[in-house]
Amino acid sequence: MSVLVINCNHWIGYHIVNTLLNHDYLVEGIESEIEHDDLSMFFGRNSSFSFYNKEEMKRYDTCICVGDYEHMETIHADRIIMINPQKSYRKLNPDSITTLLASHLFGEWMPMTEKGYYRNQEFIAFQSNEFIENAIYIEDFSERLIHCLQSGNLPSNIEVKSEHSNGKESKENGDSIYICSSLQLEQRMTALQKQYQLIKEKNK
Template identity: 40%
Template sequence: MSMLIANCDHWIGFHIASVLLERSYTVDGIGDENSDLAMFLGRNSSFHFVKSDVSKQYAFAIVIGDQEGSDQFQSGYTLMINPTRKDRVSNRVIINAPLLFGEWMPMNEQGVYCNNSFITFDSDYFQTEAIYIKDFTNGLLQWLKTEELPSHLEVRSEKNKENQHVKLENAIYIRDNRPMEEKVSNVLEHYRMYSNFYENLYV
């Protein structure tokens, strides 16, 4: 199955592309070919860079944020993760994801940078809202196997379910399969191991 990832050089796009390649999908990517994360993807023979005006037919196109020309992608579904624009895209599925965290994200040893805010790992917001990127991508793989997707998906942490006073239509709650502390510890270990690389990513 052939997939298209727009903004594959974004750290979330990188994780999505990586997990699809691990599952033997053929993946085309739109992004900066010279970025460090994109170059990692380029080493895989099942990954290819394409231009935003690509005319190839895809089973799914996955867009991280916004992408010019996403209304022209030829795909069964176009999954748009946290878009800010309201482009008119046929067969569009909006995925409203909460705070995602994982390797290669903008961060330091105390927390994560997201949408011009800094959120510490020990904050109540992070502990109840955050979802580890690999838990999110595992869920995404399941959604791709669904024959008919709704136009909107609201993704939430299972911990947030108890605090949700208003029932969300099309809400999907992702359960932690490992303690949050363990996931944060692994991400911090990765950050310390590749600290110079992180600095180059977000200069």
């Protein structure tokens, strides 16, 4: 299956590309002009990854767009998955689009400090109830996204929630997906804080 990932150098896009490559997908990427291109350097040398060439006019099995992209009408894909878009894409065929609303993702390379992270300019503390009850580790989300790709029929809108959200157990309920954590939240948080300190020291 061929997959195009738009905004592949966004921290979420980076993790999605890595997960796709680990599952032996052929991946092409479009970089965001407002993000640093450092992350795309990590997978740029993988033989299963290449950067999008608009001159080739390829058709993809699936396009995954992280956030928004001004030129979506130029993309040819049998299925389009939009992750946390801010805009409406009325010109596109609604039957081919699935919107994933996953507002509580966290993971390596996200904008953060030692005490928390930023989500749409809002600071979320690691010790807050909002984080403890709703946070979804990005690699757990990316692995579940692979299952979505393998599914034949997806609803037009899916809300992605933590297994701890509202005290509900991990299950699918209508157009919502509840994601299990592969490690305890405290372990993820500690690993992130260590990485943050290493990067901070490196950049001094």
